[in-house]
Amino acid sequence: MSKRDVMAYYHIWTIGCQMNQADSEQLAAYLEKLGYQYAHEIEKANLIVLNSCVVRQSAENRVLGKLDSLKELKRLSPDTVVALAGCMVDSEVAQLKHRFPHVDLFLKPGQFNELLELAKARTPKAPDSFTISTLSPTAFVTIIEGCNNFCSYCIVPYRRGREKSHPIAELRCQVESLVQRGVKEITLLGQNVDSYGHDLPDKPGLADLFQELNSIERLSRIRFLTSHPKDMSRKLIQAVASLEKVCEHISLPVQAGDDEILQAMGRGYTVQSYRELVEQIRCAIPTVALATDIIVGFPGETEEQFQRTIELLSDLRFDTVHVAAYSPRTGTSAAKKLKEDVPSLEKKRRLQKVEELQSIVASGINARLSGHTLEVLVEGKKKGKWYGRTRTDKLVFFEDEANWLGQLVNIEVKKTSPWALQGSLKSG
Ligand code: SF4
Numbered sequence: 001m002s003k004r005d006v007m008a009y010y011h012i013w014t015i016g017c018q019m020n021q022a023d024s025e026q027l028a029a030y031l032e033k034l035g036y037q038y039a040h041e042i043e044k045a046n047l048i049v050l051n052s053c054v055v056r057q058s059a060e061n062r063v064l065g066k067l068d069s070l071k072e073l074k075r076l077s078p079d080t081v082v083a084l085a086g087c088m089v090d091s092e093v094a095q096l097k098h099r100f101p102h103v104d105l106f107l108k109p110g111q112f113n114e115l116l117e118l119a120k121a122r123t124p125k126a127p128d129s130f131t132i133s134t135l136s137p138t139a140f141v142t143i144i145e146g147c148n149n150f151c152s153y154c155i156v157p158y159r160r161g162r163e164k165s166h167p168i169a170e171l172r173c174q175v176e177s178l179v180q181r182g183v184k185e186i187t188l189l190g191q192n193v194d195s196y197g198h199d200l201p202d203k204p205g206l207a208d209l210f211q212e213l214n215s216i217e218r219l220s221r222i223r224f225l226t227s228h229p230k231d232m233s234r235k236l237i238q239a240v241a242s243l244e245k246v247c248e249h250i251s252l253p254v255q256a257g258d259d260e261i262l263q264a265m266g267r268g269y270t271v272q273s274y275r276e277l278v279e280q281i282r283c284a285i286p287t288v289a290l291a292t293d294i295i296v297g298f299p300g301e302t303e304e305q306f307q308r309t310i311e312l313l314s315d316l317r318f319d320t321v322h323v324a325a326y327s328p329r330t331g332t333s334a335a336k337k338l339k340e341d342v343p344s345l346e347k348k349r350r351l352q353k354v355e356e357l358q359s360i361v362a363s364g365i366n367a368r369l370s371g372h373t374l375e376v377l378v379e380g381k382k383k384g385k386w387y388g389r390t391r392t393d394k395l396v397f398f399e400d401e402a403n404w405l406g407q408l409v410n411i412e413v414k415k416t417s418p419w420a421l422q423g424s425l426k427s428g
Contacts, residue, residue, distance in 0.1 A: 016053025
């Protein structure tokens with residue numbers, strides 16, 4: 001009898017945003033509670049979940065490739081349960097079943113009940129205590145699901161539904177239990193975290209949630225993702241500035257540097273108001289690190305309009321820029337109403353321009369950190385080096401023989417690049 005016959009193994013493949021990663025982490029925790037073990041090799045698993053993303057065509061293509069690769073596995077091992085979860089699963093499940101007959105379950109984003117019921121029925125024995133195979137000092141906590149914004153290019157509101165916040169008391173409990181398991185840093189997640197709480201009885205805001213979580217002993221850091229420029233309040237900025245556990249790192253997607261394009265995207269702010277917001281944040285939190293997202297090649301984007309994006313990025317000098325080429329998503333208003341008129345080669349050129357510029361900007365920002373000592377939360381080891389992140393989300397590597405996993409350490413920065421810092425442990 002092989003090991004696979006007596007044990008229950010799962011494998012989760014995840015692509016896309018941090019919300020998907022959080023969903024996968026939570027599903028893994030539930031499965032482990034049922035006695036399942038993580039299988040590094042997909043072939044070894046009795047239960048395979050693909051947590052999909054269709055926000056961009058490139059992500060969708062990767063999911064399709066992965067689905068295709070599972071056909072043979074399912075043919076050879078028909079008892080293996082294959083589930084497709086995440087944003088590829090819309091209301092047309094019958095069509096999906098027809099397209100992917102080798103898939104057993106189709107689960108909408110974050111909705112794993114059907115899978116868990118089936119997993120429970122198949123588990124040989126559920127352990128009494130909660131076990132986690134890999135203990136990480138960091139964890140994601142989803143505070144608000146869905147999105148009400150309907151940016152013209154975005155599929156998320158159609159797949160994840162309308163905004164629904166989790167009550168503060170429930171989130172406090174969740175974070176306390178993570179802290180008991182050794183988690184030191186949490187990242188509060190939402191498609192738009194700044195609108196947290198508007199649908200709850202007392203209408204608390206994200207600043208109130210920060211205040212509550214900041215008082216949890218042994219929790220060291222609180223991060224949050226993603227903010228929306230039209231919803232970031234003065235109160236929230238003040239909370240980030242004043243609460244010691246809330247990290248001075250803000251992800252504030254601007255998407256484009258031209259007002260006409262922003263309007264066509266349905267973003268609800270202007271370039272000027274965005275610039276003012278950044279000024280306000282930097283004034284209140286001088287050490288803040290800012291990240292942004294850019295879409296190049298949106299329908300109708302002229303060279304002149306693209307240059308305005310370049311100008312904005314050069315002026316504001318973000319720590320990190322995530323750039324993507326526009327791809328129409330079926331069902332969104334941009335896909336229905338706007339003509340995709342920027343050729344793909346041109347999109348690629350614009351994307352590279354943004355990347356080249358950002359590499360120069362980030363290299364300058366990071367070079368200034370050389371010689372400074374930064375607090376790093378150690379998350380793991382890669383190729384013999386410990387790695388972790390600063391409060392401002394900079395990736396840092398250092399070498400040392402001792403075990404530093406999950407520790408907050410002081411690292412003196414010796415070498416920098418646009419993407420990471422290298423340093424050495426500072427004693428005392
Ligand atoms: S804010 Fe806009 S881009 Fe972000 S998830 Fe909502 S609709 Fe999509």
